[in-house]
Amino acid sequence: MRRLLWPLLLIAATAAATVVLVPTFTIHPFRPQTTRGVELSYVLKRAAPLVTAIALAVVLASALLLWGGARRWWRRGVIVLLVGVTGLVTWFARQNHFEWMFNALPNAEYVGVPEAREFLVDAEVVMGIDVNGTYRAYPVRQLAYHHLVNDVVGGTPLVATY
Amino acid sequence: MRFRLIGINNQNFIMQDAETGSWWQQVTGRAIAGPMKGKQLTHVPHDEVTFGTWKADHPGGRVLKPDERIEARDDYASLGWERRMAKTRVVTTLPKGSPFTPRTLVVGITVNGRSKAYPLDVLQQSRVLVDVLNGVPVMLAIAEDGRSVRAFDRRVDGRGHEFVVTPSERLTLTDLETMSEWDFGGRATSGALAGRTLRRIPFLLEYWFDWQTHQPATEVYRRWRPAQRTVDRLEIPRP
Numbered sequence: 001m002r003r004l005l006w007p008l009l010l011i012a013a014t015a016a017a018t019v020v021l022v023p024t025f026t027i028h029p030f031r032p033q034t035t036r037g038v039e040l041s042y043v044l045k046r047a048a049p050l051v052t053a054i055a056l057a058v059v060l061a062s063a064l065l066l067w068g069g070a071r072r073w074w075r076r077g078v079i080v081l082l083v084g085v086t087g088l089v090t091w092f093a094r095q096n097h098f099e100w101m102f103n104a105l106p107n108a109e110y111v112g113v114p115e116a117r118e119f120l121v122d123a124e125v126v127m128g129i130d131v132n133g134t135y136r137a138y139p140v141r142q143l144a145y146h147h148l149v150n151d152v153v154g155g156t157p158l159v160a161t162y
Numbered sequence: 163m164r165f166r167l168i169g170i171n172n173q174n175f176i177m178q179d180a181e182t183g184s185w186w187q188q189v190t191g192r193a194i195a196g197p198m199k200g201k202q203l204t205h206v207p208h209d210e211v212t213f214g215t216w217k218a219d220h221p222g223g224r225v226l227k228p229d230e231r232i233e234a235r236d237d238y239a240s241l242g243w244e245r246r247m248a249k250t251r252v253v254t255t256l257p258k259g260s261p262f263t264p265r266t267l268v269v270g271i272t273v274n275g276r277s278k279a280y281p282l283d284v285l286q287q288s289r290v291l292v293d294v295l296n297g298v299p300v301m302l303a304i305a306e307d308g309r310s311v312r313a314f315d316r317r318v319d320g321r322g323h324e325f326v327v328t329p330s331e332r333l334t335l336t337d338l339e340t341m342s343e344w345d346f347g348g349r350a351t352s353g354a355l356a357g358r359t360l361r362r363i364p365f366l367l368e369y370w371f372d373w374q375t376h377q378p379a380t381e382v383y384r385r386w387r388p389a390q391r392t393v394d395r396l397e398i399p400r401p
Binding site for chain 1: 173177
């Protein structure tokens with residue numbers, strides 16, 4: 001029984017790390033992506049919250065059962081390491097690290113042209129839309145950061161992207 | 163649907179909808195993974211113009227307010243962001259014999275499935291480009307600010323007109339058939355066709371590498387080397 005615990009611990013920790021780290025390293029701004037790579041990343045990311053939760057439970061249970069019998073200091077060190085890594089990736093599976101870099105805009109708010117002149121210069125580019133007679137402008141400098149803004153304009157739900 | 167930034171795919175971002183969790187490619191508006199895979203978002207026609215041009219057209223319009231916390235951290239792009247972006251490394255490889263460098267800015271137009279890329283610097287030199295794309299007579303025009311771009315269908319009552327730039331401070335076009343004068347809004351301001359408006363054609367103003375990635379069969383407007391120094395399009399004069 002005990003003989004199975006170490007492989008179980010290792011496999012669970014590896015599974016958790018794989019399902020989280022593969023998409024993280026694939027979906028990267030300074031590396032090219034293939035269609036297959038993107039699709040695989042999608043599948044792994046979707047599975048990650050459940051897989052990591054199960055893996056963490058397995059890792060913790062195995063760790064607890066192994067702890068008492070692990071006399072050598074380095075065995076305990078490995079257990080701690082594997083628990084730590086699994087915990088970390090379990091947490092990371094629930095994060096959106098792209099939004100760490102580019103915070104979402106929670107609610108789109110608008111100002112009139114006179115106020116807008118306080119933060120815009122004439123020469124910079126905006127994306128102007130006309131939806132059912134409602135005119136809105138989305139400055140590129142803001143969209144370059146947020147990447148997207150959700151809103152309803154002129155009764156139409158839309159997302160402004162750049 | 164409500165979207166979030168979720169990732170990047172060959173330097174064009176991916177967004178995820180909260181309702182199904184599907185992934186959508188920004189530049190195409192198409193779902194690339196998940197339950198909605200293959201579905202296409204409807205593009206909302208937009209005007210990609212300078213704030214100066216836009217506010218003159220829509221003085222009563224409203225502008226997206228910046229997020230104060232992001233502003234406080236100075237995280238929004240600076241006025242010179244395009245210059246920095248132009249130097250950023252590209253990760254995809256262009257096919258051999260590609261007519262443009264990866265970060266050449268092009269005006270990309272697709273008409274009934276056929277695509278063509280028009281280099282922005284050529285448009286800036288000539289102010290107006292006329293062409294026929296998949297049977298549709300098109301015209302690209304750039305305003306006197308050197309940066310606001312619009313594309314039009316040159317047909318009025320089913321007949322395609324030829325346009326030339328008329329020397330003027332503000333962009334003025336003349337059609338050779340009736341000698342009516344037209345403004346940057348595509349409206350005829352004088353002549354036999356006064357009051358008529360040309361239909362706008364949507365386009366994407368973006369880097370050649372990204373246009374090529376998503377429109378692999380694209381044609382290009384013939385290469386032309388302007389004789390004089392190209393206008394530095396990345397220079398935004400400080401107020």
